[in-house]
Amino acid sequence: MIQTLLWVLVATLLWVVAWTRRSSNARHSLLLLGSYVFYASWGIGFLAVLVASSLLNYACGLALRRKPTLVRLWVGVGLNVLLLGLFKYLPPALSSGSGFLGHIVMPVGMSFWTFQGLSYLFDLYREEELDPSLLEFCLYMAFWPTVLAGPVCRLPNMLPQFRRAPVWDRDDISTGFSRIVLGVFMKIVLAQLLGAGLTRGAGVAAGFDQTRGGWGGLDVWLLAVGFGFQLFFDFAGYSHMVIGIARVFGIRLEENFDRPYFSLTPSVFWTRWHMSLSFWIRDYVFLPLAAMRREVWWPYVVFVLSMTLFGLWHAAKLTFILWGVYHGLLLVVHRVGQKLKRRISVPWADPVRGLLSWCATFSLVSLGWIFFRATDAGQAAVMLRAVVTPSQYGHSVLPGDSYVVVCLVVIAFFAYHGVVAILAAAKARYGEEVAGDAGAFGTASEMTTFGAATIVAVKALDFFGERLWWWAAPTIAVLMVSIGAAILRHTAAISVTPFMYTVF
């Protein structure tokens, strides 16, 4: 642990030094060295695989830059799939663990940077004008904020930023640190709280792993919703941290989440959840495949295929494949529903339709997490059977604490976003008064009490929003210490967990 921290410190120092260099070669060399030092702290063997993959993709890229043929593209894709298969999919298949292959360990973040290498090859095939040097390409593959678990970057976005002369921008630094603080809060406080619970055995993890079957219908709903939020806070928290770290150095990464739990349809959900990967699948898998044939049913087949690949990307486990197929089918049902809706007019008001649509999407997405989290397909089947069996709603095996924690966190999440939305609407409405231009809206005497109160609230919010460090940092520190103390009082069963997506 201490060794890893030291390596991280060295890598960070190298980065800070690199950012003061004017020569782009010196800067890139130091940035790459920092990234490699950081990555090597997870294992020197892992670094060797990353370097090999970078060299392989760069060489394939050179061939594609000379002549972007389909054969050259498929050779590059095949080599990447082979390398990923060797480290990610083959060892679990040889479950006996005997022999050399059985002892292979997948380098951390391999699925993420392999997909980055692949997107480079696809972009070159599409004749994008990309001319990275070997140094720049290796830096793109190993960029330390993203090397462990994304977001999955694209070279057309990163290359101009690497080449730009470094500038310390006050806005970038403050936004970066705000996002780091938010990310830490989401991971250490919220994800941890949901996963571990307040008391021993009351967390979502224990609900899935330690409860020996017999779940009631409500138990399963609670675990599904709880796990969905745990995963969201964990991965979105991680993404905030990573995007924030890069932002401090003036680099803007792809966003990974955009309020996914407010989606009204499954299609919209997939434009807001793990966006860097879902857009990758859309651009490089769905679109080329779906446009291959003209039959009406073909895009539906491609939906299921693409989402199955999405599931398989996580691991070669039946549960992930089922999760992918399930979401593929949800997308198909949504599309068919959309077609029917055009023919049948439903006389419901927009808010009612919106609410029903949100409820259906939220419930179906939440149920899908059972496949994602279940130990095996058998457990998923038992849990889903409990959901559809009315008699299973009469009993519960989860402790009351589980219900309290999950419900409180979920309600607080929606309440927070609700208040933010109301204040944003109020701010837009009374924006001119807040800016001090009362004449445009009416005189002070004409203004309602509610209007005046809103202006005061919005002004106060702006004041404290601009001074985040006054209140957010101490609040988060106190919360983290409290949660940490609660965790320490218990045994290892609820110790702080690593980021969930670093295992993929």
Next chain:
Amino acid sequence: MNGDKRAQQVQQMIDYLVREVVGRSGVRISADMPLVSSGLIDSMALVNILLKLEDVTHMRIPAGKVQPKDMDTVDLMFATAQRVGKPRK
């Protein structure tokens, strides 16, 4: 290409987008209006638009060479067809 023919094709594409993709009356689409980046068209619509573009331009457009950003506006769609499309046999 003949200017009148291009203008006709652009109008044909816009009519298709209004009728089949947006599906709401009163929505106006111009040739330089962002469609993908604004969220107006999604992945499924993108596939149908690509196929329609092939019909309108009488070209074979390899989907592997097209990115959503190349289809962001009607103008860009035709530029993409010109760049990567091959005349249909």
